[in-house]
Amino acid sequence: MGVSTSRPDKGIALVTVDRPPVNALPVRDWFALADAVRAAGRDPEVRCVVLAAEGRGxxxxxxxxxxxxxxxxxxxxAVNRGCAEAFAAVYECEVPVVAAVGGFCLGGGIGLVGNADAIVAADDAVFGLPELDRGALGAATHLARLVPQHLMRALYYTSRTATAQELHAHGSVWKVVPRPGLLAAALELAAEIAAKDGTLIRLAKAAINGIDPVDVRRSYRFEQGFTFEANLSGVADRVRDGFGAPAPQEDA
Structure with a gap:
């Protein structure tokens, strides 16, 4: 359990999260995920990283x-720093990162996929930020990379989710596939990327990040300041204490 790295094909590193029951990560795993993604990107033999998960979501x-x-x-x-490092590791990875998303992708999951270079999703995938229901704030930076501005705000304020099909219609999901074929579809896209020249693909990643209109690391850290304010004021504890930590729902 935790975070592991494997090499399913030439030029591809597969970073897998496995933290039952719902892949809600403790502090150490956020940092472990950041380390794994950065290490994979630094490997000169790797030209694409696939980020995946075991389990229900x-x-x-x-x-x-x-x-x-x-x-x-x-x-x-600690967890705010861990999340910031994991999200940044995906964005700053020296090679493209493909996220393979099945089931629920909530909260910190949005931070990961919003910073990925491409997303392949299962037909049962849902994406959302239930932060307001859990005494937290953050990752609007990353949700705004997946859906238009007004939809992002509505989803954020209501804690509702969007389906993989809806995100595909907005152009943020590359392909939607049946759940059993998710990893194969993500690896297929990764293989196409990994077939490019290794030096050139790294230059392309750096160039695309360089023209990004939003500094995602700075933007997310700004959001986290309001999370601290919510905690210091006591409102976060009040909301969290009313949250019974049920298994994430797969419907809006």
Whole structure:
């Protein structure tokens, strides 16, 4: 369990998250994920990274129970830093990152896929930020990379989700496939990318990041400042205490 890296094909690194029951990650796994993605990108033999997950869903965000066990703010500070590093690692990875998303992709999962270069999704995938229901804020930066501005705001304020088919219609999901074929479809896209010249694909990634109109690391850290404010004011604890940590729902 945790984060692992394998090499399913030439030029491809597969980084897999496996944290049952719902891939809600504790602090150590956010940092482990960041380290794994950065290490894969630094490997001169790798030309594309595929980010995937085992289990029912891709990612359910942070481990709320870990935050609730901490009487102070140490866990919050640590998980915010861990999330920031994991999201940045995907964005700053030296080679393109393809996210293979099945089931729920919530909270921190949006931070990961919003910073990926391409997304292949299963037909059961749903994407959303239930942050307001869980005493948190953040990752609007990344949701705004997946859907238009007004839809992002409506999804954020309501904590609703969007389907893979809806994101495909907006152009942010490359392909929607049946769940059993998800990894194969993601690896197929990764293989097409990995067939390019290794030096050139790294230059292309750096060039595309360089013309991005939004500094995603700075934007997300700005959002996190409001998460701290919510915690210091006590409103975050009040909302979290009313959140029973049920398994993520796969419907809006």
């Amino acid at each position: 891709f990612n359910a965000g942070v481990d709320i129970k870990e935050l609730q066990r901490d009487p102070g703010h140490d866990a919050l500070v």
